Amino acid sequence: MIRALYSVLLWLMTPLVMLYLWRRSLKQPDYRKHWNERWGFYGKRTRSDQRTIWLHAVSVGEVRAAAPLIKSLKDAWPDHRILLTCMTPTGRATAQELLGDAVMIAYLPYDYAGATRRFIRQFKPVFGLLMETEIWPNLVAVCRARGVPLFLVNARLSAKSAAGYQRWHWLANPAFAGLTTTFAQSDADAARIAALGAQSVLVTGNVKFDFDPPTAKVSLGKEWRNALGPRPVLLFASSREGEETLLLDALSHNTLPADTLLVIVPRHPQRFDEVAALISARGMRCLRRSEWNGQDAGDAQVLLGDSMGELTAWYTLADVAIIGGSLLPFGSQNLIESCAVGTPVVMGPSTFNFAEAARMAVEAGAALQGADTAQVAQLAIGLLQNDAARHTASVAALHFASAHRGATERVLSELAQQLARTAPPTGSTPPAH
Template sequence: MSRWLYSLAWWLALPLVFGRLWWRGRKEPGYRAHWAERLGFPDAAAATRMTLWVHAVSVGETRASEPLVEALLSSYPDARILLTHMTPTGRATGKSLFGHHGERLVQSYLPYDTGFMVGRFLRRFQPCVCILMETEVWPNLVHSCARSGVPVALVNARLSERSLRRGRKMGALMSDAARAIPLVAAQTDADAARIRSLGAPQVEVTGSIKFDVVPPQAALEKGAWLRARFGNRPVFLCASTREGEEALVLDAWLRVADRPRGALLVIVPRHPQRFDEVEKLITARGLSVQRRSRLDAGVGDADVLLGDSMGEMFAYYAACDCAFIGGSLMPLGGQNLIEACALGKPVLVGEHTFNFAQATEEAVAIGAALRVPGADALVAAALRLLEDEGARAAMGAHALAFAGRHRGATLRTVELLRRLLR
């Protein structure tokens, strides 16, 4: 596919794209705001100082970018960060994490990937570097940056076999983009090999920046607040669950007659637009539910706590006894288990973890995580852990050791970026 056809497809699709934004805005109003930014007309002030551009598409990438953004602000005291996103939840997360930096960090949506829109965006901000987080490679963006003399770096990069196959189907469109990226900092050797196969000229293995994320003190305090409202009940957390998984877990939970006395199931869906849907799944099974947004005096006798809040995942991990990492019971690739490990929590995962394959395999091998074949095995394993304090302590110690072993990716990445900027 040529870039010309690719750009034409974008222009033809724009009415459908904006229709979809409006439709999604029914449940998540943020999708109906800042549309001009998506067309290359940013609201943020134009460049008046050295601008380091970091693109973090949504919540996960934004949270992962925290150590890097903080390190860049410290390393370049006269610079500002331009942080771009594609989703309102990512934008809200960025504001929560970095709002205290004031004018040193500005936010915008990334314009859609047409040369015209991206070019206008570049002329407005005049960044000295474009830093893409994890998997965000846009052909026209990369081409426009190269034409404008803005070096592009893909950092904390990961590429699964499935994504590699999709990339190869795009032919020269993706390989040309890969060859135009002068620096890739990959999470693992396997990620690096797959990215090199697309034609990227310089790929270094730096590890995952996510290991350098430090649990904020405020999140730990919020976790203690939550735990106090849970009382002495054993707590099983299902974190970042995806569509279809909640029903599997709830049905498996109900099939167990001899659960530990007072065991509390906490479900935190990954996408906020599904909070009401998940509440209906819970009540349809005859279970009582308490929503986090209405949690004041305590959880009471509720069977399930629905985590209907954003930006509190560290707090949920801090408050639980063991945690399942969502997206892994179904073939969705799984989510990041590093935050749970950093807090010394026993981790359970399903069979589908291809998005974080190496980290998950290492966590399982070291005894920090346990892989289960399905929902019934998941609930059975969780209930065993809730009743076995010694097993929880052992897994928790392994989790802390696993998280500590892999720290340092941020410093390695910043040094590579320093060379690129030089």
């Protein structure tokens, strides 16, 4: 009855959902594409007799984290096709860039019961993997009714989010209980998820540590570094709305090393023009990536990364990286990718999306954390001015990123064992570990 009421309320909200998509499309026209998939209509072109393994990753961060897992799934079950579903155009574009034709890419429909049934009927997955915190009551219920094992992978749940789910426990608890198994990032995540009703919870670590920096992007970043010469480079990576103003204000009250190039890469592409205008309004000389030939940046004070898919190159270029989403209460973006190329990290106070990784990075000396934006600016400038401290942090970052690898292998091993005990994909052999 509770889920039926939820479904009715969801249907009543449909005009608001459509209005939301339309408004998002004004700044990001790609929201107008693949509209029917949002309601579970995919057309005949995606039908196939080949058995399907389905993985859902909401947006860019989850897609990037899923890439090593997808490779391992393809190695383990080569006779199956992989379906990767997303919820955002940027996630879909990232999937296309990273994985190309190696996977099918589609939107997961909104959580209407009929739409989820059409989705399962269309693709007939032998099992599904949900990345991080994607819990949808109707989706879980439909998978359970259709006998599709559903696993929550790389699961994380902050205390704040757990409290939010608890307020809706009458709807959330049955959804968590309907999962086959949850593979959690940490003991704290596992405890919170189990308290919400999940029946089988295992701690396997964070698969984002298994990220392999793309060789081509690392080479590109090195080319940029050589072209720019000895200029110090401070990167503000995946900045969120409101954070650029805070950081620019904080930096204006400190003395940057001479000739420092500040690189700002906004998290969302629809904000590129907004951030460019913000920089120009301060009288700062701004050069956009779309106008830059990758060689000398001239007298530019700020380089705006208005491109997609080059974050690894930006991390490789930088001497120090400030992680976006951590200055304001967004929970931080992924700090592990910076560490993976040996670039020291500075974070703000908000890191609940990466709480365990942030804590361990600080303990390892791979990252510094400021209590506010002013302190973040001071810490970043301190690293830029101290070659020895920066080198030590760089070595620590590389070691930190490599020391915690292996979550993907642990997930695949447990997954294979559980499928072997229940209903393993026909014609496949579980991977040996």
